[in-house]
Amino acid sequence: MTPLLISAHTATTCLGSGLDATLAALRAGRSGLAPCAFESVRLDTWIGEIAGVDAQVLPAHLAAYDCRNNRLAQLGLEADGFADRVRATIARYGKDRVGVFLGTSTSGILQTELAYRRRDPETGALPDDFIYRTTHNSFSLAEFARDYFGLEGPAMAISTACSSSAKVFAAAARLLALGSIDAALVGGVDSLCLTTLYGFASLQLTAPQPCRPYDAARNGISIGEGAAFALLERAPAAPEAGSLLLLGTGESSDAYHMSSPHPEGLGARMAMEAALRSAGLQPEDIDYLNLHGTATPANDAAEGKAVTALFGDRVPCSSTKGATGHTLGAAGAVEAVICALALQHNLLPGSPHTATLDPAIPVDYLLQARQGRVRRALSNSFGFGGSNCSLILGVAA
Amino acid sequence: MNALPLTAWIDGIGFLAPGLPDWPTARAVLRGEQPYVAAPSILPAPAVLPPAERRRASRVVKLTLAIGLEAAAHGGADVATLATVFAASGADGHNCHALCEQLASDDRQISPTRFHNSVHNAAAGYWGIATGAMAPCQVICGFDASFGAGLLDALGQVMVDRQPTLLIAYDSEYPEPLHAKRDTPDCGGVALLLSPERSARSLAAITVTPSRETAEILADGELESLRCDIPALRSLPMLQRLARGEAASVCLDYLPPMQLRVDLQPC
Secondary structure, three states, X not given: OOOEEEEEEEXXXXXXEOHHHHHHHHHHOXXXXXXXXXXXXXXXXXXXXXXXXXXXXXXXXXXHHOOHHHHHHHHHXXXXXXXXXXXXXXXXXXXXXXXXXXXXXXXXHHHHHHHHHHOOOOOOOOOOOOOHHHHHOOOHHHHHHHHHOOOOOOEEEEOOHHHHHHHHHHHHHHHHHOOOOOEEEEEEEEOOOHHHHHHHHHOOXXXXXXXXXXXXXXXXXXXXXXXXXXXXXXXXXXOOOOOEEEXXXXXXXXXXXXXXXXXXXXXXXXXXXXXXXXXXXOHHHOOEEEOOOOOOHHHHHHHHHHHHHHHOOOOEEEOOXXXXXXXXXHHHHHHHHHHHHHHHHOEEOOOOOOOOEXXXXXXXXXXXXXXXXXXXXXXXEEEHHXXXXXXXXXXXX | OOOOOEEEEEEEEEEEEOOEOOHHHHHHHHOOOOXXXXXXOOOOOOOOOXXXXXXXXXXXXXXXXXXXXXXXXXXXXXXXXXXXXXXXXXXXXXXXXXXXXXXXXXXXXXXXXHHHOOOOOHHHHHHHHHHOOOOOEEEEEOHHHHHHHHHHHHHHHHHHHOOOEEEEEEEOOOOOOHHHOOOOOOOEEEEEEEEOOOOOOOOEEEEEEEEOOOOOOOXXXXXXXXXXXXXXXXXXXXXXXXXXXXXXXXXXXXXXXXXXXXXXXXX
């Protein structure tokens, strides 16, 4: 693909709101995970909850969108002056020339979970104040963002579980390449809800302590929430030195199982190979890998096999889910932004909570953050249903 | 840069809706050769799934396998090689209801199968397991605009990645009490096999451009109800022209104020 300019980006997770807080935490090796005290959930697990989400008040004309997921979307959009960058981009290109491509796995389902506690005892009806379209539905997030900025062009939610907000970069890149749009608001938002907390617990995939990606004793995930966004535009022929670029995208399917990865990591490997092909790069051109690294025994083993097969132990890599938790449908965008920080600050992030590396996975895994030259970074995101996506970001010379 | 026209060849069609169990039936009705007779959607048992999965297959899994396989067979394509774009206004409504009901009860220990079937891409995941396709698989939601969103992304894949891509646009119903909040009446969907090159199988060339016009409606009241009630069937005015083998330019509903003008040139 022709490289695209990432003209603005931002992330909000349990590490904090915005790039400065995220960068400081990554540098310090700080984790934002804490024992689960979300809503009425009683589970022995740690989560990455973001402070202040429910204090967000949506604009009056968008009140129908009010739910935790869209409150988090607004919190995330307003961080780092990102929303103002979006508005300036719209002013430059026009309201119908900026597309919206946002990933989410559960959107505002929490709103429905709460509404089910308030059903009419006689009829079973849901309360009148519950609005399905603008809260629960997967498109609610993308439609909220489109209306937030008064956009009139194409918009879509991509919902492929934990690869959702990586795949938005690929979808936006296609419509940018064809000239259907001049800029794209891409990203992902997922927020805590009972479905994912009790659901991953039912699969025995939630860890009773903070998650430990790639640790020999890893025993499950820590669920997080997050909102991360980027603006994509076609790049000038000679991008300014230091500009952030999207260099390649790769997508594949496991065609194996609904909730377990292909044991050899075949789909994961195909996605990374496709991203390298898309970017016209070789494995040795990559300076840092941000792993999917959920910290379940099966996921890290499968991804580790794929990484070893392609990169050997030559490329420094880490999963940052020990810091942010697994932000599910937001993870692709959160970790793309972490790669952007790695590129801009020559920072190789570490892996808080991971202590003893799994000797069965012979990769160059970073426990602690360190400085190092990063010109190109690859980020992996893999989801339920066997949906895989790898992104390659770079910085212009 | 100027926008390139989004164009591809339609090599195969799959269809299923209330009263219209497959594309040959829908084609005959849309051509006016037989009357539309309202009836609940008939979802065939997916022989292509392993027995354990077949028994558990939900309505959306049956629906997507039926229309996807029909379109691929119509176009003579090997499903294991096809990239796919799934576009749906919602996920499995019955599964969602069961989960929400249990999470509102005193016993929140939900079933792991219910949980993994709750993802918006569940039907896409079962498609991969059934067909062995390891090509990229996209899963989109655009609420009532889902068909248009899926069509845009599928055409993007055909043109940019130069690979045949199967668009599977589908919707299904919620049980009460969610049905009162989202009243999609039944299962329905359309699948289009889109190719970058013309072949002997090609039925028509399709070109899509943005528009601000009013979408075309169907003269038949019952078919028009299907168009309005099932988001994937916003495609019906285009399918009627394909059924009739007519060159045509029709405007389809997408996402106000953006509409899609679809030009069809039969082969």
